[in-house]
Amino acid sequence: MNVAIIGCGGIARAHAECVREFEEDHLVAVADIDREAAERFAAQWGGKPFPTVENLLAETLPDAAIVCTPPNTHRAVVSALLTAGVPVLCEKPLAHIVRDAEALADLAGETGLPAYVAYCHRFNPAARLMRDYVGQGRTGRVHTFRNAFIGFAPHLTTAWRTEPDISGGGCLMDNGSHSVDLQQFILGPIADVYASLHFDGQGRGDVAADLLTISESGVAGLISVSYVSPKPEARFEIIGNEMALEYDYATSGATVTAYRPGHDPERLPLPAGCDVRFIEQYRAFREALQGRPTDLATFEDGLSVSRIIDRCQRQAGITGGIA
């Protein structure tokens, strides 16, 4: 498979590593508006460097593209690819504003091309185990989903991540979009949300947020995300009346801890730990292109996350993530 990567910054590396893992796959082209970034990236990972997605498409038609540009560019970049007939895996969030996410979901529907959002935590084997246990009724009635993606990353409070024109908000859009997708992946659609957003600077997006989400099935989700928490925490758990399941990114490794009444906590083995999420996501993308069923987030899934985050921002008295 001939693959292109658009946007040659931080996360592009993780995707290039995945392409390299498959002998049959070749990174044939990369694009970045920062020409030097494209050239450096191509020198390290392969492919011909281009300054824009349009230049790239004028010269080569890859079998698939991975979009790794900032959210405010996703609509233009992904539209160019889909219009040219190229299937897409687009980094999260689908877009920085709901209007763009809607336009992309519509375009994906019209073209019928494979188009997915890279909500990689779905491919943490722990998330899939929890989803399967819930589906099989092994947890009993699930009451609660708890998730934290919090840590101390003050540099992000002045980076594009908290520039609403680029990111669409701040930490909620960045980390929280993963959280909302994870809850929906494991426990089904969220029907309602109450949010508290925390800001640090005028005109900038949130640096932390706490959410209470209520899923259609009645599960309450308690989600905390932060760039400014001195206490790092990356974990999620579900609590059912017959079983609670917990995964901690720092300590669980390739296990999920199961709690059952009358039993000691039990470490359930996973095929691998959370580190495999990018490679498993890429494997799923390849399989989806071959027509196989997929757990990848569709553009409709991505749009639903964007709508939930927009609702949180409106509750905070803002639109488009601006303090």
Ligand SMILES: NC(=O)c1ccc[n+]([C@@H]2O[C@H](COP(=O)([O-])OP(=O)(O)OC[C@H]3O[C@@H](n4cnc5c(N)ncnc54)[C@H](O)[C@@H]3O)[C@@H](O)[C@H]2O)c1
């Ligand atoms: N799944 C994850 O865990 C994860 C982690 C980090 C970032 N991301 C997502 O990946 C995307 C990129 O984030 P990043 O951290 O790599 O950002 P980055 O700033 O490190 O890199 C973005 C690159 O895109 C380039 N670019 C900007 N506009 C462009 C355009 N129109 N065409 C071509 N290139 C363009 C920039 O010059 C830059 O080199 C974002 O959507 C972000 O939310 C996801």
